[in-house]
Amino acid sequence: MRIGIxxxxxxxxxxxxxxVDLAVxxxxxxxxxxxxxxxxxxxxxxxxxxxxxxxxxxxxxLSYVAARTSRVRLGTSVLVxxxxxxxxxxxxxxxxxxxxxxxxxxxxxxxxxxxxxxxMGVAFTERGAFTDEAIRVMxxxxxxxxxxxxxxxxxxxxxxxxxxxxxxxxxxxxxGGVSRAAIRRAARLGDGWQPLGxxxxxxxxxxxxxxxxLQACGRTDAQVPVSIAMSLAPATPRRFALGIEPAxxxxxxxxxxxxxxxxxxxxxxxxxxxEARAAMQMVAREVLPATG
Numbered sequence: 001m002r003i004g005i006x007x008x009x010x011x012x013x014x015x016x017x018x019x020v021d022l023a024v025x026x027x028x029x030x031x032x033x034x035x036x037x038x039x040x041x042x043x044x045x046x047x048x049x050x051x052x053x054x055x056x057x058x059x060x061x062l063s064y065v066a067a068r069t070s071r072v073r074l075g076t077s078v079l080v081x082x083x084x085x086x087x088x089x090x091x092x093x094x095x096x097x098x099x100x101x102x103x104x105x106x107x108x109x110x111x112x113x114x115x116x117x118x119x120m121g122v123a124f125t126e127r128g129a130f131t132d133e134a135i136r137v138m139x140x141x142x143x144x145x146x147x148x149x150x151x152x153x154x155x156x157x158x159x160x161x162x163x164x165x166x167x168x169x170x171x172x173x174x175x176g177g178v179s180r181a182a183i184r185r186a187a188r189l190g191d192g193w194q195p196l197g198x199x200x201x202x203x204x205x206x207x208x209x210x211x212x213x214l215q216a217c218g219r220t221d222a223q224v225p226v227s228i229a230m231s232l233a234p235a236t237p238r239r240f241a242l243g244i245e246p247a248x249x250x251x252x253x254x255x256x257x258x259x260x261x262x263x264x265x266x267x268x269x270x271x272x273x274x275e276a277r278a279a280m281q282m283v284a285r286e287v288l289p290a291t292g
Contacts, residue, residue: 001257001291004033004075005280006229006267009061010046012053018273019056023065025277026072029284033073033105035229035265036061038080040120044113050271059092066100074100077194077229077265078107078176082122086134086154090141094165102166107194108135109176128181129153135173135189142170174227178202180209186224187213194227194265197239200255203228207259227263228256232279242266246286257291264291 005026007019023034036058039046046055062074074096079089097104110131111117114124122130133151140147142165146158165171174192175185183206186193193210195203207226214224232249233241242249256264266287268279 001253001261002032002263003253003283003288003291004035004073004227004263004265005031005283006035006037006077006265007061007065008268008270008276009056009058010037010039010050011269011271012050012055013271013273014054015273016054016056016061018276019061020064020068022273022276022280023072024068026280027069029281030288031072031280031284033075033263033265034062034065034069035075035077035107037077038083039113039116040083041116043116053271059096062104063096063099066096066103070101072103073105074103075105075174075265076107078109078174080111080117081108081131081134082111082117082127083120084134086137087141087156089134090138090161093138093171094142094163097165097167097171098163100166104165104167104171105174105192106138106171107174107176107192109182126153128185132185132189138173139170176229178206183210184213186210187217187219190224192225192227192262194229194263196229197231197241198228199235199240200252200259202240203256203261204259221260225262226260227265228261229265229267230256231267231269232283233269246282249283250287250290253287253291 026034038058058076110127117124133153137154141161147161148158172191174194175190176194178195231241235241242252268276270276
């Protein structure tokens with residue numbers, strides 16, 4: 001099982017260079033990937049957590065990280081697709097994939113904060129349909145010589161589009177979310193499924209559902225690997241977490257590995273860069289050897 005680290009762009013850290021340095025250190029320590037997160041406004045749970053402190057744009061930060069690293073994969077966990085024009089996003093993502101020599105993983109989701117989605121111009125009730133179409137639009141732009149699309153939300157005639165991503169056939173699109181609709185979307189359209197904060201038992205049930213949906217779509221498990229995002233924190237009734245003591249973290253990480261999880265994305269859940277660095281170094285020392 002590969003281990004990735006959240007860069008905490010969503011935790012209100014004032015010095016953004018600390019996040020870049022965290023990514024550089026993650027690569028030095030042998031982590032597989034680094035991940036950023038996506039909100040535009042500080043509303044809902046984001047406002048509760050960081051107030052008016054900085055929440056950095058995910059792809060911009062990953063572009064800076066790409067210039068400072070050479071191996072570590074660059075992921076979003078996850079972009080809220082209804083906040084993005086899919087044509088512009090396809091251009092930005094392809095450019096970053098070329099700049100990073102094919103290291104981008106585009107995790108995407110439908111979003112859950114109605115107030116923010118309204119501000120970004122997509123009806124909350126249309127977010128699922130918009131997301132499905134946006135995924136198809138991006139893949140068309142990345143793969144076809146003269147892409148064209150005629151849909152409900154996006155329309156364009158056959159025109160040249162460049163650059164194409166370094167990764168072939170396309171940048172992997174990982175579907176985030178824990179609902180049946182998210183699992184169904186991953187089976188139909190995804191190159192992976194990434195839920196957040198599930199217990200091993202709940203994830204096992206989700207994987208069984210994913211296999212049912214994949215069979216119905218004529219796809220295989222290998223085409224849609226499972227990753228999961230987890231926090232270094234005590235578990236709560238609302239959300240499972242890895243814990244804070246090394247033995248507990250190893251036990252829970254190993255449980256996910258036994259379920260066939262391909263990538264475990266770990267967040268230190270702190271606004272203190274020193275704490276984040278110490279937590280990452282503990283994971284490298286204790287967890288990487290136990291799960292590699």
